[in-house]
Amino acid sequence: MFMTVALVPENTLITATPEEGRKLAMKMARLIIKATQPDETVRNRLRDVYANDAQMLLQVGQVVATEFATIAAANNYWRN
Amino acid sequence: MFMTVALVPENTLITATPEEGRKLAMKMARLIIKATQPDETVRNRLRDVYANDAQMLLQVGQVVATEFATIAAANNYWRN
Amino acid sequence: MFMTVALVPENTLITATPEEGRKLAMKMARLIIKATQPDETVRNRLRDVYANDAQMLLQVGQVVATEFATIAAANNYWRN
Amino acid sequence: MFMTVALVPENTLITATPEEGRKLAMKMARLIIKATQPDETVRNRLRDVYANDAQMLLQVGQVVATEFATIAAANNYWRN
Amino acid sequence: MFMTVALVPENTLITATPEEGRKLAMKMARLIIKATQPDETVRNRLRDVYANDAQMLLQVGQVVATEFATIAAANNYWRN
Amino acid sequence: MFMTVALVPENTLITATPEEGRKLAMKMARLIIKATQPDETVRNRLRDVYANDAQMLLQVGQVVATEFATIAAANNYWRN
Numbered sequence: 001m002f003m004t005v006a007l008v009p010e011n012t013l014i015t016a017t018p019e020e021g022r023k024l025a026m027k028m029a030r031l032i033i034k035a036t037q038p039d040e041t042v043r044n045r046l047r048d049v050y051a052n053d054a055q056m057l058l059q060v061g062q063v064v065a066t067e068f069a070t071i072a073a074a075n076n077y078w079r080n
Numbered sequence: 081m082f083m084t085v086a087l088v089p090e091n092t093l094i095t096a097t098p099e100e101g102r103k104l105a106m107k108m109a110r111l112i113i114k115a116t117q118p119d120e121t122v123r124n125r126l127r128d129v130y131a132n133d134a135q136m137l138l139q140v141g142q143v144v145a146t147e148f149a150t151i152a153a154a155n156n157y158w159r160n
Numbered sequence: 161m162f163m164t165v166a167l168v169p170e171n172t173l174i175t176a177t178p179e180e181g182r183k184l185a186m187k188m189a190r191l192i193i194k195a196t197q198p199d200e201t202v203r204n205r206l207r208d209v210y211a212n213d214a215q216m217l218l219q220v221g222q223v224v225a226t227e228f229a230t231i232a233a234a235n236n237y238w239r240n
Numbered sequence: 241m242f243m244t245v246a247l248v249p250e251n252t253l254i255t256a257t258p259e260e261g262r263k264l265a266m267k268m269a270r271l272i273i274k275a276t277q278p279d280e281t282v283r284n285r286l287r288d289v290y291a292n293d294a295q296m297l298l299q300v301g302q303v304v305a306t307e308f309a310t311i312a313a314a315n316n317y318w319r320n
Numbered sequence: 321m322f323m324t325v326a327l328v329p330e331n332t333l334i335t336a337t338p339e340e341g342r343k344l345a346m347k348m349a350r351l352i353i354k355a356t357q358p359d360e361t362v363r364n365r366l367r368d369v370y371a372n373d374a375q376m377l378l379q380v381g382q383v384v385a386t387e388f389a390t391i392a393a394a395n396n397y398w399r400n
Numbered sequence: 401m402f403m404t405v406a407l408v409p410e411n412t413l414i415t416a417t418p419e420e421g422r423k424l425a426m427k428m429a430r431l432i433i434k435a436t437q438p439d440e441t442v443r444n445r446l447r448d449v450y451a452n453d454a455q456m457l458l459q460v461g462q463v464v465a466t467e468f469a470t471i472a473a474a475n476n477y478w479r480n
Contacts, residue, residue: 087179087183087186088177093237108225109225111182112182112186112221113218116210116211116220117212126214126217129214130218133214136214136215136218139215139218139219140218143218143225146226150225150229150237153237154232154237
């Protein structure tokens with residue numbers, strides 16, 4: 001038996017590189033949307049909406065930037 | 081007698097893992113909405129609205145990201 | 161004689177618990193609205209608007225999350 | 241001769257109390273609006289708009305919360 | 321020969337005072353808009369739009385508050 | 401063989417100057433939009449939308465300010 005990890009892949013904020021941190025930020029943002037709207041058909045329809053709307057694409061950018069700020073701090077900004 | 085805890089489950093920001101921290105962020109966000117709109121029927125109707133609207137789902141993502149930033153800092157990013 | 165405290169109850173960010181910190185965040189958010197719109201009748205009408213609107217409830221969540229981040233930092237996240 | 245201080249009253253972020261820090265946050269937010277829209281008649285008209293609109297009042301709350309986060313950090317959260 | 325500095329005046333976040341830090345925050349916000357919309361005629365027209373719209377003026381306040389948070393941290397909040 | 405770096409140019413948050421940090425913030429914001437909407441034709445059309453809309457230009461400013469906050473912290477604000 002094991003706990004299902006549904007909101008944070010691999011259950012850690014630590015990544016090897018900024019690039020991977022950025023991917024994690026995108027995944028974590030999407031997993032919140034998935035938890036809020038579990039119906040995949042609805043999600044796909046809505047994804048089509050925001051991927052074709054200038055304002056919502058900027059909003060995606062805002063959410064990912066906010067998630068990434070946390071992940072970057074967790075990794076001490078991958079300074080070394 | 082005990083104080084009712086209505087806004088922070090278990091009255092702590094400390095969680096064992098990032099996954100649990102993420103769940104806490106979602107719960108804390110929902111409890112503010114509950115405190116602002118205590119009528120469950122109204123809340124369920126509004127939840128149906130935002131769960132089916134691309135822009136509002138992104139807004140949910142923004143609120144959870146902001147709550148999570150605080151929880152992650154409280155837990156020193158679960159580094160060890 | 162004493163200074164009227166209108167924006168920060170008890171003029172401190174320090175609280176005993178996260179639950180109380182969360183209540184303070186909600187109060188501080190409301191007191192800014194009160195200072196901006198001092199007419200109680202208008203405020204009550206507007207409160208009715210945002211408590212019944214999905215997008216505005218999410219916005220309430222965003223403001224409280226932002227206030228809470230400051231209060232949580234002030235209290236060292238109630239770690240001990 | 242002296243430099244006109246138009247954006248930060250008394251040119252400091254340090255205040256004696258959280259209450260005063262909160263007032264400074266409100267003033268600093270207003271002074272940016274004033275610098276962006278110098279015409280007082282227009283500003284008064286627009287103030288009347290946002291003070292009577294639920295969504296914009298919440299937006300006022302968001303701006304002040306963001307300014308206050310900086311001021312609170314500058315004052316070490318008035319911990320002592 | 322020298323690198324054109326188009327996004328950060330004098331290529332530093334350090335300023336002598338909070339007032340100057342605030343001016344830098346406004347300039348940096350404007351320079352991003354300039355980089356995104358290089359046509360001055362269009363920018364002037366859009367400036368006229370947001371300077372006369374209550375909601376957009378609040379949004380200006382939000383952007384400047386966010387830029388200022390970074391500049392204030394860079395300057396250790398001009399504490400000494 | 402090498403990993404494609406699609407979200408963080410050169411896979412680092414460290415830059416020589418604030419000006420370069422600012423450019424990185426703009427690039428990182430754009431790369432999230434690119435990852436969300438991979439069709440270049442659609443992106444160009446939407447870019448035309450937000451570059452000519454006052455509110456969306458302000459939103460661009462907000463996203464870049466948020467990305468830059470992280471990059472500036474990563475670089476210790478280029479203090480020395």
